[in-house]
Amino acid sequence: MMRPVLALMLSLALAGPALAETLRDPATGLAITAPAGTVATAAPPLPPGPIRAVFDIRRPGETETGCRLSTVEAPANAFLTQEELNQRSAAPDYQQAMAAQLAQAYDLLVLDIVTHAGITGLGVVGDLRRAPGDSGPNLRSLLIFLDTPLQRVMLICVADEATFDARLPEFEAILAGVGLP
Incomplete structure (x- = not known):
């Protein structure tokens, strides 16, 4: 049921609204141009860990919801070309492994291939x-998740x-504003 929604959102990602200043x-080299109605701010990486760049993209006054854009060191990616990384992301075995990791914290509803700026993720x-009790x-x-040879x-x-489905256009506009290294 959600798969068409995700597919539509991702196919429209490049058609977001007018964009503002780029951080x-x-x-x-990671960049974000926040769409109208949102604000992007640089945030410190959460230590300890391999996260190197963090941007929060939220509606003004929002604290618990919105988006976080980050990069994580991925040294093993350095041995692969972008084409090889794209093929890996599209491989069912890789997708199943990612799903198994994410299922530890999430009840998964959709897992699908995404393409942004020539990168398959x-x-x-x-x-x-x-x-x-929560x-x-x-x-x-x-x-x-978008893997490059760098990160x-x-x-x-x-x-x-x-409100998730109603916010999908906002999230697609945020994805459209992501500048990859």
Whole structure:
């Protein structure tokens, strides 16, 4: 049921609304041009870990929902060409391995191939599992993974489950504003 929604969202990703100023991380080359109605800010990477660049893209005043764009070191990717990485992302075995990892934290609804700026990656929609007794909001996430020979780029967009579908055009506009290294 959600698969057509994700496919539509990703196919329209390049047709987002007028874009504003671009933020760029000079160390990684990752960039974001936030669409109208959202604000992009640089955020510090969460230590310890391999995350090197982080941007938050949210509506003004939003704290728990919105998008986070980041890069993660991926040294093994350096031995592969972009074409090989694209083929890997499209391979069923790779997709199953990614799904198994993500299923530890999410109830997965959709896993599909995504293409952005000539890079084939994975797009996943899932509901974040809550800890027992957690009475917080029911959150649904769009996770996009794009591997390059330099690094993995991740875009994670989160919304309340009840408003997720209505926010897909906003998330597609954010994806359209991602500049890859």
